[in-house]
Amino acid sequence: MNLRSIANRYTSRVNPNVSATIKRSTGYTTSPSGTRIPTYADLPVRVQVQTASNGDIQKLEALNIQGVHRVIYISAEVEAMIRVDKKGGDQIVFEAGVMPEDDQGTRWIISAVLEVWGHEWRKCAITLQNSYTA
Template sequence: MNLHNIVSGAIGTINPFVEVTLKRSTGYATAADGKRTPDYSESGETVQVQALSAAELQQLDGLNIQGVLRKAYLNGDWRGVYRRDNQGGDLFVFALADSVPQSLQGTTWKVVQVMETWADWCALAIQLQMD
């Protein structure tokens, strides 16, 4: 049962879902000189961005994850670093659009921690990246 889908309509009236381009890491391309460049597959998703609770901020601080942090809820099984499958480093890219809150427009955020993961949805800690 996808509880996220059940409550998302009610929550969305207060904190709307926004469109984002999710860049899922697919590994690296290695150049002849040995330089590695990350590769991504892109998909359009809708996410809900919220502030982190004090306990969540404390948890991330204990992991030495600092900076501008938010929590993103979305459908699917997304991950932070998952070394066994060579995954990690997924990015959220918010558009310059009226439907996106001003504070998120044109910004890129990296998944730094999975806060909750269920069969159909997850909550991720994301960190603002300085492009």
């Protein structure tokens, strides 16, 4: 039974799912100058974006993550930042007009995976990085 699918039928009536692109980290390349350049694989997805609850914000504060936060529910396997392993985490890009923070598109990082339900779906905290145009 996919509980996310059942719940999404009702929540999307009030708060519609939106299109986004997951930029899944695939490592990096090294430029001739020796600078590391992150590489990503793009994955188009539909996500449910919601306001972060007080409990979600407390979890992020405990991880010392500050900034503008939202929570997404996504039916894809994504990874967050892992500081001890020096991994940057996957990014999510929203087109212009989807998020209120920017009318030209925004780039967010998946800062924490808050809930995992097998391979079916994840609840993730995302943190605004900066304006994004591609």
